[in-house]
Amino acid sequence: MDATAHTPPPAxxxxxxxxxxxxxxxxxxxxxxxxxxxxxxxxxxGELTVLVGPSGCGKTTTxxxxxxxxxxxxxxxxLGGEDVTRADxxxxxxxxxxxxxxxxxFPHQSVRTxxxxxxxxxxWDKERIRARVDELLGTVGLDPAVHGDRYPAQLSGGQRxxxxxxxxxxxxxxxxxxxxxxxxxxxVVRERLQAEFLRLQAAVRKxxxxxxxxxxxxxxxxxxxxxMSEGGRVEQFxxxxxxLGRPANAFVADFVGSDRGLKRLAVTGIDPxxxxxxxxxxxxxxxxxxxxxxxxxGARWAVVLDDRKALHGWLSLDRASGSGTVRExxxxxxxxxxxDASLKTAFAQMLQLEAGWVAVLDGDRFLGVxxxxxxxxxxxxxxxxxxxxxxxxxxx
Numbered sequence: 001m002d003a004t005a006h007t008p009p010p011a012x013x014x015x016x017x018x019x020x021x022x023x024x025x026x027x028x029x030x031x032x033x034x035x036x037x038x039x040x041x042x043x044x045x046g047e048l049t050v051l052v053g054p055s056g057c058g059k060t061t062t063x064x065x066x067x068x069x070x071x072x073x074x075x076x077x078x079l080g081g082e083d084v085t086r087a088d089x090x091x092x093x094x095x096x097x098x099x100x101x102x103x104x105x106f107p108h109q110s111v112r113t114x115x116x117x118x119x120x121x122x123x124w125d126k127e128r129i130r131a132r133v134d135e136l137l138g139t140v141g142l143d144p145a146v147h148g149d150r151y152p153a154q155l156s157g158g159q160r161x162x163x164x165x166x167x168x169x170x171x172x173x174x175x176x177x178x179x180x181x182x183x184x185x186x187x188v189v190r191e192r193l194q195a196e197f198l199r200l201q202a203a204v205r206k207x208x209x210x211x212x213x214x215x216x217x218x219x220x221x222x223x224x225x226x227x228m229s230e231g232g233r234v235e236q237f238x239x240x241x242x243x244l245g246r247p248a249n250a251f252v253a254d255f256v257g258s259d260r261g262l263k264r265l266a267v268t269g270i271d272p273x274x275x276x277x278x279x280x281x282x283x284x285x286x287x288x289x290x291x292x293x294x295x296x297x298g299a300r301w302a303v304v305l306d307d308r309k310a311l312h313g314w315l316s317l318d319r320a321s322g323s324g325t326v327r328e329x330x331x332x333x334x335x336x337x338x339x340d341a342s343l344k345t346a347f348a349q350m351l352q353l354e355a356g357w358v359a360v361l362d363g364d365r366f367l368g369v370x371x372x373x374x375x376x377x378x379x380x381x382x383x384x385x386x387x388x389x390x391x392x393x394x395x396x
Contacts, residue, residue, distance in 0.1 A: 047208070050212060069093075288323075
């Protein structure tokens with residue numbers, strides 16, 4: 001590669017997510033060691049792609065070649081369809097946000113000054129920089145009035161990570177590179193940062209390449225995951241559900257773990273087709289009529305709805321006796337999840353409350369119930385695409 005032949009980086013609207021394509025990209029060191037084999041990978045615009053694998057597999061090297069902190073030996077790196085391997089590296093890096101494990105904040109500068117680093121290099125005026133910094137600090141959960149004038153040493157580990165993300169996003173780059181950004185904090189803070197980052201990504205929709213060695217983190221945050229092995233080879237590039245459901249080979253199966261079925265619960269949403277429909281009673285039904293309805297259906301319990309089809313509770317056969325109405329005898333429904341929850345959340349509710357089923361609600365509107373049998377069928381179908389199965393467990 002002719003390092004002296006520079007062309008400008010591709011022109012694009014600031015902040016517009018761009019596709020990244022690695023076309024035959026490799027890194028071979030002077031002693032012949034292959035850091036990364038010839039990679040052909042496409043990171044879709046607006047998606048979060050995770051590079052995961054054991055230490056020394058080339059995932060960080062791959063990421064650093066994208067912004068040319070490490071120069072590739074062969075191949076092309078296409079950003080929005082334009083080859084950046086011959087662009088000016090400094091100009092390229094100003095257009096790519098970068099977050100590392102140790103955060104890399106300048107210790108002698110305030111948080112506000114740190115976050116405004118790239119906008120200053122790009123020549124933004126002071127008022128624009130201050131407005132952008134305040135906006136981003138608020139977005140990542142740091143009060144500008146409280147944290148803006150503090151120094152990195154005065155922040156907790158989680159706060160420093162938030163400041164690092166804000167700095168990477170300051171100039172609204174189309175691409176964000178993140179190298180194990182949350183690994184240096186404790187598990188509780190790490191989970192909170194992951195959740196906040198997913199919320200942020202839902203709003204900004206950057207093209208993100210995220211490096212981690214933790215398959216749990218990869219599965220939780222990634223739209224797609226590339227599992228890498230020694231020598232910088234990609235063993236599988238797939239969605240989390242596909243990766244956990246159909247490992248490409250023994251290496252991938254071993255890496256994702258024998259509990260991959262449980263991990264897959266976390267990345268599988270609830271499909272209305274998976275829900276069972278138990279008998280339904282109205283809050284104003286008489287108990288005698290309710291008992292008769294349960295006996296006819298052969299069920300031992302029913303859900304109780306109001307006029308708006310909102311969930312009011314549930315009634316068992318043994319409480320459907322005497323005079324009065326269903327409203328007076330029904331019990332509160334403790335085991336429930338929102339319709340956008342994962343199967344893992346539903347399963348956790350079942351275990352925590354020792355329930356044989358969990359209700360699924362859209363707002364407060366009742367959609368149906370998941371049972372262990374229907375949950376298992378849903379999980380299986382998420383992998384093999386089979387038709388919905390009706391387990392009939394709502395009747396036991």
